[in-house]
Amino acid sequence: MHSEHASLFAAYHHLEPAEPGMVMARVSCVMAKNLLTLVRPDTELDAVVAGALQHSAREAIDLPVVGDMVLADSRGEKTMVVEVLPRRNILLRKSVVKDLQAQAIAANVDVVFVITCFGPDFNLRRLERYVLAVRACGIECTILINKADLVESAEIDELLEEIRGILGNVPIHAVSAHTGRGMDGLGAYATSGQTICFIGSSGVGKSSLVNALAGEEVMATSHNRHWDGKGRHTTTMRQMLFLPGGITVIDTPGMREFAPWIMDESQVSLAFDDLEELAAQCRFGDCTHTAEPGCAVLAAVDDETLDANRYEAYLKLVEQTRELQQRRTLRGITERKQREKSSSKALRKHLADKGRR
Numbered sequence: 001m002h003s004e005h006a007s008l009f010a011a012y013h014h015l016e017p018a019e020p021g022m023v024m025a026r027v028s029c030v031m032a033k034n035l036l037t038l039v040r041p042d043t044e045l046d047a048v049v050a051g052a053l054q055h056s057a058r059e060a061i062d063l064p065v066v067g068d069m070v071l072a073d074s075r076g077e078k079t080m081v082v083e084v085l086p087r088r089n090i091l092l093r094k095s096v097v098k099d100l101q102a103q104a105i106a107a108n109v110d111v112v113f114v115i116t117c118f119g120p121d122f123n124l125r126r127l128e129r130y131v132l133a134v135r136a137c138g139i140e141c142t143i144l145i146n147k148a149d150l151v152e153s154a155e156i157d158e159l160l161e162e163i164r165g166i167l168g169n170v171p172i173h174a175v176s177a178h179t180g181r182g183m184d185g186l187g188a189y190a191t192s193g194q195t196i197c198f199i200g201s202s203g204v205g206k207s208s209l210v211n212a213l214a215g216e217e218v219m220a221t222s223h224n225r226h227w228d229g230k231g232r233h234t235t236t237m238r239q240m241l242f243l244p245g246g247i248t249v250i251d252t253p254g255m256r257e258f259a260p261w262i263m264d265e266s267q268v269s270l271a272f273d274d275l276e277e278l279a280a281q282c283r284f285g286d287c288t289h290t291a292e293p294g295c296a297v298l299a300a301v302d303d304e305t306l307d308a309n310r311y312e313a314y315l316k317l318v319e320q321t322r323e324l325q326q327r328r329t330l331r332g333i334t335e336r337k338q339r340e341k342s343s344s345k346a347l348r349k350h351l352a353d354k355g356r357r
């Protein structure tokens with residue numbers, strides 16, 4: 001039934017539990033916080049997250065996310081996910097609700113399609129943030145610019161050139177879900193066993209592209225989708241779809257913002273390999289590329305071989321990363337002190353109770 005996961009299950013084979021009733025499965029949908037759907041090569045099952053796993057999770061991203069490989073206990077009335085197996089990768093973004101926290105989008109992904117579209121809403125800076133976020137997670141990224149049917153060829157070429165100038169060598173495809181233009185170029189990604197995650201703002205045509213890739217209507221688009229009466233569509237959960245040809249698609253709801261989640265500076269360099277190459281030629285090993293003599297990065301900005309906006313985006317990200325690291329360290333210290341305080345209080349109470357007995 002779900003033979004598309006065969007290669008992934010093969011890769012995790014050594015972790016398959018021997019105990020009867022324990023199964024290895026992949027998370028295909030996260031409905032509520034602890035209500036999940038799992039798939040195995042032969043079946044699909046509903047599950048809940050075991051209490052112990054919920055309690056041991058230090059952060060929300062430690063809990064199962066769509067795409068995760070998990071171990072589940074199917075002996076009881078309800079199948080319970082007891083462990084999240086080591087992830088090959090995880091796509092994260094900065095949480096929009098909780099400062100200093102990451103939000104998990106999907107795990108064990110082969111390629112992320114960052115979708116945007118031609119038209120007045122196109123925003124280069126936003127596209128840059130999406131690409132940064134994906135690359136900073138060490139995941140391969142491809143840009144699809146949809147609705148190519150709405151513009152002239154010359155306009156398409158101009159925009160592609162501008163993006164390449166700024167983002168370097170990211171693969172870009174101008175496509176149209178409506179006419180099928182450029183869809184052939186996606187064949188290389190759409191091979192059996194691959195997991196493709198679609199991200200992009202609402203209305204860029206993610207669902208339409210999934211359908212075009214599938215060659216049939218596997219998803220409702222905004223044309224024919226049900227609305228919940230509050231102006232939102234009802235398919236807000238992340239979900240996995242299985243396309244003919246053994247391709248797994250993880251579709252995400254349209255997101256207004258996709259801020260990169262970056263915990264240390266080495267991740268910044270993952271997203272700026274062009275800049276790092278230049279940095280290797282700076283005179284000083286600890287060059288900050290802001291004022292030093294012999295800085296190859298500044299020289300490249302001066303002679304315009306490095307885009308000034310890209311340079312600024314880099315500096316901003318490095319600064320944000322340092323600030324975030326500092327704040328996380330401070331928060332860690334406060335939390336540790338609080339824990340110490342409450343455990344010594346508990347100990348004192350325990351001793352006092354013992355003394356009374």
Ligand SMILES: Nc1nc2c(ncn2[C@@H]2O[C@H](COP(=O)(O)OP(=O)(O)OP(=O)(O)O)[C@@H](O)[C@H]2O)c(=O)[nH]1
Nearest residue numbers: 147176177178202203204205206207208221222254
């Ligand atoms: N002209 C044109 N319109 C398109 C194309 N692809 C999608 N659309 C239209 O764009 C609108 C949004 O398409 P959807 O596929 O629902 O977009 P989505 O990104 O899935 O939206 P969310 O689910 O809200 O994130 C619909 O009216 C589509 O008909 C295309 O290639 N060309």
Ligand SMILES: [Zn+2]
Nearest residue numbers: 282287289295
């Ligand atoms: Zn430098």
